[in-house]
Amino acid sequence: MNSDAKTHLSVAQKRQAVEEGLKPFLPDDYLQDILEFWELHYSHEPAFVLQRFLNEICTTATLKSQRSQMLQSVLLALSARERDNQLASKKTKPGKPVLRHAESLDMPTRFKGDEHAQALMQCFTALSQRLFKTAPAQIDRSLRLYLMDTIPKLKMGSDSIHALRLWTGTDMEAPPTSLLTIEDMQQVINLIYSALCEYVGPVKADRQLTMAVRFLEENHPEWPIRQLL
Numbered sequence: 001m002n003s004d005a006k007t008h009l010s011v012a013q014k015r016q017a018v019e020e021g022l023k024p025f026l027p028d029d030y031l032q033d034i035l036e037f038w039e040l041h042y043s044h045e046p047a048f049v050l051q052r053f054l055n056e057i058c059t060t061a062t063l064k065s066q067r068s069q070m071l072q073s074v075l076l077a078l079s080a081r082e083r084d085n086q087l088a089s090k091k092t093k094p095g096k097p098v099l100r101h102a103e104s105l106d107m108p109t110r111f112k113g114d115e116h117a118q119a120l121m122q123c124f125t126a127l128s129q130r131l132f133k134t135a136p137a138q139i140d141r142s143l144r145l146y147l148m149d150t151i152p153k154l155k156m157g158s159d160s161i162h163a164l165r166l167w168t169g170t171d172m173e174a175p176p177t178s179l180l181t182i183e184d185m186q187q188v189i190n191l192i193y194s195a196l197c198e199y200v201g202p203v204k205a206d207r208q209l210t211m212a213v214r215f216l217e218e219n220h221p222e223w224p225i226r227q228l229l
Contacts, residue, residue: 009078009082011044013081014078015039016077016081017074017077017080019031020077021075021078024073025070026063037056051194051197071194071197072150072191076154079155079187116224119222122223123227124188124189126216127212127213128188130216131209131212134208134212139199139200142199143195143196146198147168147195148168151165151188152165154184154187154191156183156184156187213225213226213229
Protein backbone atom coordinates (compact mmCIF):
# COMPACT_ATOMS: atom_id res chain seq x y z
CA MET A 1 0.00 0.00 0.00
CA ASN A 2 1.32 3.23 -1.00
CA SER A 3 2.42 5.39 1.87
CA ASP A 4 5.48 6.53 -0.10
CA ALA A 5 3.82 9.83 -1.04
CA LYS A 6 3.62 10.69 2.63
CA THR A 7 7.01 9.46 3.77
CA HIS A 8 8.94 10.14 0.53
CA LEU A 9 10.88 6.88 0.44
CA SER A 10 13.42 6.88 -2.35
CA VAL A 11 13.85 3.90 -4.64
CA ALA A 12 17.16 3.20 -2.87
CA GLN A 13 15.46 3.16 0.54
CA LYS A 14 12.70 0.88 -0.71
CA ARG A 15 15.28 -1.43 -2.29
CA GLN A 16 17.16 -1.60 1.03
CA ALA A 17 13.90 -2.51 2.79
CA VAL A 18 13.05 -5.21 0.24
CA GLU A 19 16.57 -6.60 0.57
CA GLU A 20 16.36 -6.60 4.37
CA GLY A 21 12.95 -8.27 4.31
CA LEU A 22 13.93 -11.02 1.85
CA LYS A 23 17.48 -11.70 3.07
CA PRO A 24 16.44 -14.35 5.65
CA PHE A 25 14.66 -16.34 2.93
CA LEU A 26 16.87 -16.15 -0.19
CA PRO A 27 20.51 -16.98 -0.96
CA ASP A 28 22.63 -13.92 -1.70
CA ASP A 29 23.16 -14.57 -5.42
CA TYR A 30 19.45 -15.13 -6.06
CA LEU A 31 18.56 -12.16 -3.84
CA GLN A 32 20.61 -9.78 -5.98
CA ASP A 33 18.85 -11.00 -9.13
CA ILE A 34 15.49 -10.55 -7.39
CA LEU A 35 16.36 -7.01 -6.32
CA GLU A 36 17.21 -6.08 -9.91
CA PHE A 37 13.89 -7.59 -11.04
CA TRP A 38 12.03 -5.64 -8.31
CA GLU A 39 13.73 -2.36 -9.23
CA LEU A 40 12.92 -2.81 -12.91
CA HIS A 41 9.27 -3.84 -12.54
CA TYR A 42 7.99 -2.87 -9.07
CA SER A 43 10.04 -0.02 -7.56
CA HIS A 44 7.46 2.63 -8.50
CA GLU A 45 4.40 0.52 -7.70
CA PRO A 46 2.33 0.83 -4.49
CA ALA A 47 3.19 -1.58 -1.70
CA PHE A 48 0.02 -3.63 -2.06
CA VAL A 49 1.42 -5.17 -5.27
CA LEU A 50 4.17 -6.81 -3.21
CA GLN A 51 2.01 -9.93 -3.09
CA ARG A 52 2.07 -10.06 -6.90
CA PHE A 53 5.84 -9.58 -6.87
CA LEU A 54 6.26 -12.42 -4.37
CA ASN A 55 4.03 -14.68 -6.43
CA GLU A 56 6.40 -14.17 -9.35
CA ILE A 57 9.60 -14.89 -7.45
CA CYS A 58 8.37 -17.76 -5.24
CA THR A 59 8.74 -20.52 -7.80
CA THR A 60 9.55 -23.46 -5.49
CA ALA A 61 7.39 -25.26 -2.94
CA THR A 62 9.65 -24.05 -0.11
CA LEU A 63 9.42 -20.40 -1.15
CA LYS A 64 5.66 -20.64 -1.72
CA SER A 65 5.21 -21.94 1.82
CA GLN A 66 7.17 -18.93 3.17
CA ARG A 67 5.41 -16.30 1.05
CA SER A 68 3.30 -14.94 3.91
CA GLN A 69 6.33 -14.56 6.20
CA MET A 70 8.26 -12.90 3.37
CA LEU A 71 5.46 -10.40 2.80
CA GLN A 72 5.28 -9.45 6.46
CA SER A 73 9.08 -9.19 6.67
CA VAL A 74 9.23 -6.76 3.73
CA LEU A 75 6.28 -4.71 5.00
CA LEU A 76 7.89 -4.38 8.43
CA ALA A 77 11.18 -3.29 6.84
CA LEU A 78 9.36 -0.68 4.73
CA SER A 79 7.52 0.59 7.81
CA ALA A 80 10.83 0.94 9.65
CA ARG A 81 12.25 3.05 6.81
CA GLU A 82 9.13 5.23 6.85
CA ARG A 83 9.43 5.79 10.60
CA ASP A 84 13.10 6.70 10.20
CA ASN A 85 12.15 9.32 7.60
CA GLN A 86 9.42 10.73 9.82
CA LEU A 87 11.77 10.97 12.81
CA ALA A 88 14.43 12.65 10.68
CA SER A 89 11.85 15.13 9.40
CA LYS A 90 10.72 15.97 12.93
CA LYS A 91 14.31 16.51 14.07
CA THR A 92 14.73 19.17 11.39
CA LYS A 93 11.71 21.02 12.81
CA PRO A 94 12.35 21.14 16.59
CA GLY A 95 9.64 23.69 17.22
CA LYS A 96 6.88 21.64 15.66
CA PRO A 97 4.80 19.52 18.08
CA VAL A 98 4.44 15.79 17.52
CA LEU A 99 0.90 15.21 16.28
CA ARG A 100 -1.16 12.05 15.91
CA HIS A 101 -3.04 10.98 12.79
CA ALA A 102 -2.63 13.10 9.66
CA GLU A 103 -1.99 16.39 11.43
CA SER A 104 1.75 15.76 11.05
CA LEU A 105 1.42 15.07 7.31
CA ASP A 106 0.91 17.09 4.17
CA MET A 107 -2.85 17.21 3.74
CA PRO A 108 -5.44 18.69 1.39
CA THR A 109 -6.34 22.23 2.38
CA ARG A 110 -9.98 21.26 2.94
CA PHE A 111 -8.89 19.08 5.88
CA LYS A 112 -7.42 20.61 9.00
CA GLY A 113 -6.56 19.24 12.42
CA ASP A 114 -9.28 17.24 14.15
CA GLU A 115 -11.50 17.31 11.06
CA HIS A 116 -8.86 15.51 9.02
CA ALA A 117 -8.14 13.01 11.79
CA GLN A 118 -11.85 12.24 12.05
CA ALA A 119 -12.08 11.70 8.29
CA LEU A 120 -9.17 9.26 8.44
CA MET A 121 -10.85 7.36 11.28
CA GLN A 122 -14.03 7.06 9.23
CA CYS A 123 -12.03 5.93 6.18
CA PHE A 124 -10.16 3.30 8.15
CA THR A 125 -13.26 1.94 9.85
CA ALA A 126 -15.25 1.73 6.60
CA LEU A 127 -12.41 0.22 4.55
CA SER A 128 -11.47 -2.41 7.12
CA GLN A 129 -15.12 -3.42 7.53
CA ARG A 130 -15.64 -3.78 3.78
CA LEU A 131 -12.49 -5.89 3.44
CA PHE A 132 -13.60 -8.14 6.29
CA LYS A 133 -17.00 -8.60 4.67
CA THR A 134 -15.40 -9.78 1.42
CA ALA A 135 -14.04 -12.88 3.15
CA PRO A 136 -16.14 -16.01 2.60
CA ALA A 137 -17.95 -17.12 5.75
CA GLN A 138 -16.13 -20.46 5.84
CA ILE A 139 -12.70 -18.81 6.20
CA ASP A 140 -13.70 -15.89 8.42
CA ARG A 141 -12.45 -17.60 11.57
CA SER A 142 -9.11 -18.53 9.98
CA LEU A 143 -8.70 -14.97 8.72
CA ARG A 144 -9.34 -13.53 12.18
CA LEU A 145 -6.96 -15.99 13.84
CA TYR A 146 -4.28 -15.03 11.32
CA LEU A 147 -4.77 -11.36 12.20
CA MET A 148 -4.78 -12.00 15.94
CA ASP A 149 -1.51 -13.93 15.68
CA THR A 150 0.19 -11.35 13.47
CA ILE A 151 -0.96 -8.06 15.03
CA PRO A 152 1.50 -8.35 17.97
CA LYS A 153 4.35 -8.20 15.42
CA LEU A 154 3.26 -4.75 14.23
CA LYS A 155 5.24 -1.72 15.35
CA MET A 156 2.72 0.11 17.53
CA GLY A 157 1.85 0.70 21.16
CA SER A 158 0.81 -2.18 23.41
CA ASP A 159 -2.61 -0.60 24.08
CA SER A 160 -3.31 -0.40 20.35
CA ILE A 161 -2.19 -4.00 19.82
CA HIS A 162 -4.41 -5.23 22.65
CA ALA A 163 -7.44 -3.33 21.33
CA LEU A 164 -6.88 -4.51 17.75
CA ARG A 165 -6.60 -8.15 18.84
CA LEU A 166 -9.84 -7.75 20.78
CA TRP A 167 -11.50 -6.25 17.70
CA THR A 168 -10.37 -9.00 15.33
CA GLY A 169 -11.30 -11.73 17.79
CA THR A 170 -14.82 -10.52 18.53
CA ASP A 171 -17.88 -9.16 16.75
CA MET A 172 -17.02 -5.53 17.53
CA GLU A 173 -18.37 -3.38 14.68
CA ALA A 174 -15.52 -0.88 14.61
CA PRO A 175 -11.83 -1.01 15.48
CA PRO A 176 -10.46 1.28 18.22
CA THR A 177 -9.55 4.14 15.90
CA SER A 178 -9.07 6.64 18.72
CA LEU A 179 -5.93 4.74 19.73
CA LEU A 180 -4.36 4.56 16.27
CA THR A 181 -2.01 6.80 14.35
CA ILE A 182 -2.21 6.93 10.58
CA GLU A 183 0.87 4.69 10.44
CA ASP A 184 -0.96 2.14 12.62
CA MET A 185 -3.97 2.27 10.30
CA GLN A 186 -1.77 1.71 7.24
CA GLN A 187 -0.16 -1.32 8.88
CA VAL A 188 -3.54 -2.84 9.73
CA ILE A 189 -4.95 -2.33 6.21
CA ASN A 190 -1.76 -3.90 4.82
CA LEU A 191 -2.20 -6.83 7.18
CA ILE A 192 -5.86 -7.39 6.29
CA TYR A 193 -4.94 -7.28 2.60
CA SER A 194 -2.05 -9.74 3.01
CA ALA A 195 -4.34 -12.06 4.99
CA LEU A 196 -6.91 -11.94 2.19
CA CYS A 197 -4.14 -12.79 -0.28
CA GLU A 198 -3.38 -15.90 1.76
CA TYR A 199 -6.98 -17.07 2.03
CA VAL A 200 -8.64 -16.00 -1.23
CA GLY A 201 -5.58 -15.52 -3.45
CA PRO A 202 -3.84 -12.35 -4.68
CA VAL A 203 -6.06 -11.86 -7.74
CA LYS A 204 -9.28 -11.84 -5.69
CA ALA A 205 -7.62 -9.80 -2.93
CA ASP A 206 -6.51 -7.14 -5.45
CA ARG A 207 -10.01 -7.01 -6.92
CA GLN A 208 -11.68 -6.78 -3.51
CA LEU A 209 -9.35 -4.00 -2.38
CA THR A 210 -9.89 -2.07 -5.62
CA MET A 211 -13.68 -2.44 -5.38
CA ALA A 212 -13.72 -1.38 -1.72
CA VAL A 213 -11.62 1.72 -2.40
CA ARG A 214 -13.69 2.64 -5.46
CA PHE A 215 -16.96 2.25 -3.51
CA LEU A 216 -15.76 4.51 -0.70
CA GLU A 217 -14.35 7.12 -3.11
CA GLU A 218 -17.63 7.25 -5.00
CA ASN A 219 -19.77 7.49 -1.87
CA HIS A 220 -17.44 9.63 0.25
CA PRO A 221 -15.32 11.75 -2.13
CA GLU A 222 -14.38 14.01 0.78
CA TRP A 223 -12.52 11.18 2.58
CA PRO A 224 -8.71 10.98 2.15
CA ILE A 225 -8.78 7.22 1.66
CA ARG A 226 -5.67 7.11 -0.54
CA GLN A 227 -3.60 8.14 2.49
CA LEU A 228 -4.28 4.72 4.00
CA LEU A 229 -2.95 2.80 0.98
